Amino acid sequence: FNTGSVSYIKTADNERFLEEAKLFLSQNKDKKLVLTGHTDNVGSPASNMQLSKERAESVKELLTESGIPAEQISVSAKGQTQPKVPNDTPEGKAANRRVSIVVSE
Numbered sequence: 001f002n003t004g005s006v007s008y009i010k011t012a013d014n015e016r017f018l019e020e021a022k023l024f025l026s027q028n029k030d031k032k033l034v035l036t037g038h039t040d041n042v043g044s045p046a047s048n049m050q051l052s053k054e055r056a057e058s059v060k061e062l063l064t065e066s067g068i069p070a071e072q073i074s075v076s077a078k079g080q081t082q083p084k085v086p087n088d089t090p091e092g093k094a095a096n097r098r099v100s101i102v103v104s105e
Contacts, residue, residue: 001097003042006054008062008099018066021101025072033073034102035059040093041080053077059099074104 001008008014025031037052037059056075064070085092 001055001099003040003093003097004051005097006051006058008055008059017101018063021063022066022068024103025068029072030105031072032104033063033068034104035063035073035075036100036102037075037077037079038082038084038096038098038100039080040096041083041087042093045079045081049077049079052079055097056099059101 021033025033035056037054037056039048039052039055041048043051053075056077060070060073060075063073080087080096083092083096084098085095087093087096
């Protein structure tokens with residue numbers, strides 16, 4: 001994601017993941033995806049919490065539009081509270097602007 005954006009950056013890997021997730025969930029109706037939105041440390045903690053929720057919701061919308069049932073997807077938000085790497089470089093900030101996806105029961 002770019003700073004302040006809820007539109008994910010489309011790549012071939014992301015598109016491939018969407019197809020694989022759709023196939024996996026269609027074959028495993030008892031599984032769910034947990035989408036967790038994250039941000040870098042630019043902006044206030046409150047605005048980053050909201051932004052991270054909107055990022056996770058935007059990915060959920062993308063997945064449901066691709067055919068994954070909404071009931072197989074849950075969303076949470078962490079804002080800037082769980083950086084993957086330090087936010088002290090542009091590359092670090094970019095890595096922290098993400099939505100993590102975990103398969104759960």
